[in-house]
Amino acid sequence: SKIPNGLKDIHTITLIENIKNAIMYNSSADKFYLSSKEYFDNDGITKFQIRDKWMCLLSDPVIAKDIFLRTDIFPKLLFDEFLPDSVLSHHFGVNIVHSNGDIWKRARHICNLAFKVLPIHLFVDVGFKLMNIMETIDNKPIDVVDLMHRFALDVLGKTVFDFDFNNLGDPKNIYVTTYNEVQDEVNNFLFQILPLDLIPYFKNRRLGKVKKLQKLFDDFIKNKHKSMAARNSNGDLLELMIKACDDPNNEAFNDIELRYNLAIFMVAGHDTTANALATIFYLLAVHKNVQQKAREEILSVLGSDLTPSTEQHKALKYLNMIINENLRLYPPAPFLPFRKLAEDLKYKNHVIPAGTGISLFIYAMQRSPKLWENPEEFIPERFENEKNINGSYTWTPFGAGSRMCLGNHFSLIEQRIALCLILRKYEISLPSNSIHRNQLQLQAFGTPKPINLIFKRRTE
Numbered sequence: 001s002k003i004p005n006g007l008k009d010i011h012t013i014t015l016i017e018n019i020k021n022a023i024m025y026n027s028s029a030d031k032f033y034l035s036s037k038e039y040f041d042n043d044g045i046t047k048f049q050i051r052d053k054w055m056c057l058l059s060d061p062v063i064a065k066d067i068f069l070r071t072d073i074f075p076k077l078l079f080d081e082f083l084p085d086s087v088l089s090h091h092f093g094v095n096i097v098h099s100n101g102d103i104w105k106r107a108r109h110i111c112n113l114a115f116k117v118l119p120i121h122l123f124v125d126v127g128f129k130l131m132n133i134m135e136t137i138d139n140k141p142i143d144v145v146d147l148m149h150r151f152a153l154d155v156l157g158k159t160v161f162d163f164d165f166n167n168l169g170d171p172k173n174i175y176v177t178t179y180n181e182v183q184d185e186v187n188n189f190l191f192q193i194l195p196l197d198l199i200p201y202f203k204n205r206r207l208g209k210v211k212k213l214q215k216l217f218d219d220f221i222k223n224k225h226k227s228m229a230a231r232n233s234n235g236d237l238l239e240l241m242i243k244a245c246d247d248p249n250n251e252a253f254n255d256i257e258l259r260y261n262l263a264i265f266m267v268a269g270h271d272t273t274a275n276a277l278a279t280i281f282y283l284l285a286v287h288k289n290v291q292q293k294a295r296e297e298i299l300s301v302l303g304s305d306l307t308p309s310t311e312q313h314k315a316l317k318y319l320n321m322i323i324n325e326n327l328r329l330y331p332p333a334p335f336l337p338f339r340k341l342a343e344d345l346k347y348k349n350h351v352i353p354a355g356t357g358i359s360l361f362i363y364a365m366q367r368s369p370k371l372w373e374n375p376e377e378f379i380p381e382r383f384e385n386e387k388n389i390n391g392s393y394t395w396t397p398f399g400a401g402s403r404m405c406l407g408n409h410f411s412l413i414e415q416r417i418a419l420c421l422i423l424r425k426y427e428i429s430l431p432s433n434s435i436h437r438n439q440l441q442l443q444a445f446g447t448p449k450p451i452n453l454i455f456k457r458r459t460e
């Protein structure tokens, strides 16, 4: 459709480019950034069209701050409005990530309760299970992307739903295969930019997969109702969500809303952490000196303890710098969920009209040569300076403000536990024929292509 005047001078990523990115690179953040790097680096803004709607993608920390703090001007763009009757709207509906106003407040309030005290012993249990599996692999290259997804999904299931997906023990189980099939559809950007779902064959096939997963989630919720009626209380998130439904003073979450929230927690709560761990192991394999220094810190802080206590989490200073630097280079959520501009917005010499879709390209901002010295290099030491974390909205892997990621501590604790367990026991290296030997390759959005690494048992 016609370009509004205020958007005219903003670089356009054409439909053809978007289709090419989707088909050739699955819209992965690295290729997407490279294809328009000069515009992200210099102007901090690009635009493209999805169907007939204009979307702006920003990489400027000044506007980032406003997006995070002015939720009145930047409310979330809802799937029902943006892509009605799509796989996305059927699968995710309205949930804690994709909602505004009172609906969001209520969801956040309920979920906050569940995340206040984290069941660390469960993280550790699953961590030991991971170590048992690694014992059996010994010295053969193993894909850490797959392994970390299995680990993170089991952690999420146990802690958030009190359910054992057993993806570490049985990677081909029905939950995981059904979930992955839907995730492949969700990640297919081609179906967002083109109205391919109008073709009944595609639509039925894609929605069929979503329905199959929804049935599993519905059974999940039904079983939870049953076990709660039998007074087997565990205090997990799903239980808290259901209890809130029974409270006459609170507006109810019905079973459909519960299911939408389960769907978003599955992605938000495990794909992100799994990708973060996979890219960290890659970076440590490539930067052996950093790996050795991290290991020395772990051994000195933890002594003979295998996993960190609450105080020890903070004392792992160098490890935390590595974690932060990894989240800068490979933000697991490279694109912030879209907002819909509530009023006209002036940005530099542009006027973005109300109604435009707005997202922050976190990946581009965190690699901008204007904001970071040697942005492409892995330098954990840059996070010795705390200012890089909370000062100027240049580093926002978890977002910021009232909509900031609810699971950031959850994820950081999970990452530290896995790193402590593995670094103590194994020396990690990248095989010389790796496809990643010059540069880590992403596969879709923030997910890396399989990364085979060698874990060699250390002799202490």
Ligand code: HEM
Pocket: 096, 097, 098, 108, 111, 160, 265, 268, 269, 270, 272, 273, 276, 331, 332, 333, 336, 337, 397, 398, 399, 400, 402, 403, 404, 405, 406, 407, 408, 410, 411
């Ligand atoms: C490295 C791991 C993670 C990263 C990088 C990450 C990143 C993000 C980002 C960028 C947002 C969007 C903020 C916005 O739209 O303004 C978000 C929101 C959210 N994340 Fe995470 N996340 C991670 C792990 C987790 C985990 C482990 C959970 C749950 C177990 C979780 C639950 C959520 C929820 C519920 C929201 C929505 C918050 C709201 O709108 O109130 N995330 N996360």
